[in-house]
Amino acid sequence: MKTLIDYILHLADNSFINGHRLSEWCGHGPALEVDMALSNISLDELGAARSFYQYAASIEGNGKTEDSYPSFRDVREFRNVLLVELPNGNFADTMARSFYFDAFQFHFYTALQQSSDKQIAAIAEKSLKEVTYHLKFSSEWVVRLGDGTDESKQKMQTAINQFWEYTGELFSMSETEQDMLKQGIAIDVSLLKDDWEKTVADTLAEATLRYPMHIEGGWFQSGGKTGIHTEYMGFILAEVQYMQKTYPGCEW
Amino acid sequence: MITKQEIAVLLEQVFDPEVPVLTVQDLGIVRDIIIVNDEVEIVISPTYSGCPAMHMIAAQIKVELLSHGIEKVKVTEQLSPAWTTDWMTESGKQKLELYGIAPPQYKLNKLPGDKEVVPCPQCKSTNTQLVSQYGSTACKALYKCNQCLEPFDYFKCH
Ligand SMILES: [Zn+2]
Numbered sequence: 399m400k401t402l403i404d405y406i407l408h409l410a411d412n413s414f415i416n417g418h419r420l421s422e423w424c425g426h427g428p429a430l431e432v433d434m435a436l437s438n439i440s441l442d443e444l445g446a447a448r449s450f451y452q453y454a455a456s457i458e459g460n461g462k463t464e465d466s467y468p469s470f471r472d473v474r475e476f477r478n479v480l481l482v483e484l485p486n487g488n489f490a491d492t493m494a495r496s497f498y499f500d501a502f503q504f505h506f507y508t509a510l511q512q513s514s515d516k517q518i519a520a521i522a523e524k525s526l527k528e529v530t531y532h533l534k535f536s537s538e539w540v541v542r543l544g545d546g547t548d549e550s551k552q553k554m555q556t557a558i559n560q561f562w563e564y565t566g567e568l569f570s571m572s573e574t575e576q577d578m579l580k581q582g583i584a585i586d587v588s589l590l591k592d593d594w595e596k597t598v599a600d601t602l603a604e605a606t607l608r609y610p611m612h613i614e615g616g617w618f619q620s621g622g623k624t625g626i627h628t629e630y631m632g633f634i635l636a637e638v639q640y641m642q643k644t645y646p647g648c649e650w
Numbered sequence: 651m652i653t654k655q656e657i658a659v660l661l662e663q664v665f666d667p668e669v670p671v672l673t674v675q676d677l678g679i680v681r682d683i684i685i686v687n688d689e690v691e692i693v694i695s696p697t698y699s700g701c702p703a704m705h706m707i708a709a710q711i712k713v714e715l716l717s718h719g720i721e722k723v724k725v726t727e728q729l730s731p732a733w734t735t736d737w738m739t740e741s742g743k744q745k746l747e748l749y750g751i752a753p754p755q756y757k758l759n760k761l762p763g764d765k766e767v768v769p770c771p772q773c774k775s776t777n778t779q780l781v782s783q784y785g786s787t788a789c790k791a792l793y794k795c796n797q798c799l800e801p802f803d804y805f806k807c808h
Contacts, residue, residue: 417700431792435784438700442788445699449729520730524699527732527808528788535783 410450411478417443494557500533514582544605566618678737695733770795
């Protein structure tokens with residue numbers, strides 16, 4: 399049961415932290431349409447995170463609610479991949495990070511619909527429809543900026559290169575995932591790599607951008623799935639959790 | 651003793667707070683009405699995971715039934731099969747268009763691979779253009795009409 403909760407929290411935290419990062423654009427988007435789009439995508443992600451947190455709470459019992467996990471755990475207990483916690487940077491940076499992650503979630507949820515856990519499969523089915531639009535949005539921006547002006551192209555290429563080393567973790571199996579895979583609950587993320595690479599390569603080709611593999615080599619960052627996060631994670635939680643830590647249990 | 655049919659009629663009075671011309675029946679989110687003794691359970695499919703209207707809708711359902719003397723009401727969510735705009739009623743789509751929002755134009759299995767043709771709800775021209783995949787809410791995209799030059803929301807196929 400502990401491993402199952404750990405796996406569900408991994409799914410929840412990915413969406414939660416991604417959604418939080420995107421919400422930081424609210425009021426700061428480069429155009430009103432982009433601002434609204436990022437806020438709506440953020441809401442989708444928070445919605446998916448809530449579904450997973452609620453499910454984790456229902457299994458764990460013990461007075462846990464959907465709020466217990468995002469509000470009261472510390473950095474080392476979060477199970478999200480490093481990619482989603484990285485700062486927004488400029489707009490091209492956020493689009494590169496989103497594009498990598500949306501493409502991953504698209505293939506991931508497609509496969510996760512086959513989970514032997516009915517609730518996980520149902521959340522995957524629901525989220526897949528939303529992520530399909532997220533991927534459309536981020537890939538269109540990668541193409542628009544990549545195949546744009548000299549400056550936008552250079553910024554987009556830099557962003558695509560910069561996040562590359564954080565993509566390897568998406569396809570490496572943690573112990574929790576391996577355990578859950580044996581029960582048919584988790585899926586084997588290492589098998590998604592080819593599909594993901596094809597999605598990425600197709601869009602980058604359309605965007606007239608270089609595929610970054612040759613530049614960055616084969617070394618990847620990892621740690622998020624086991625709670626070893628970047629320095630940014632503490633700052634995210636400081637903002638997310640300060641209200642509940644200052645006034646524990648406060649409601650409105 | 652109240653029947654399922656009577657409750658279904660009452661639900662025609664519960665509107666989507668974000669798109670106030672549509673009822674929950676028009677949206678096609680009511681999956682089931684279960685009556686056990688004097689307890690009523692309404693099973694709904696959430697439209698979008700993060701849609702803030704869902705809580706409001708659940709609360710409005712309870713208020714509507716309560717105002718007709720039905721006190722024990724439970725609203726539960728069913729995620730699978732995932733809600734789709736295919737479940738929206740034809741009259742709901744007409745109401746949307748009259749309200750100025752272009753209704754979903756395709757069934758999900760008949761979505762064109764490239765560009766969707768979305769007629770302008772004002773002048774009916776099909777000379778329209780996508781401005782953004784996301785409009786005022788996650789369920790809508792933003793379009794503009796090249797004919798009458800009005801911007802408009804399109805309720806996306808989902
Ligand atoms: Zn028009």
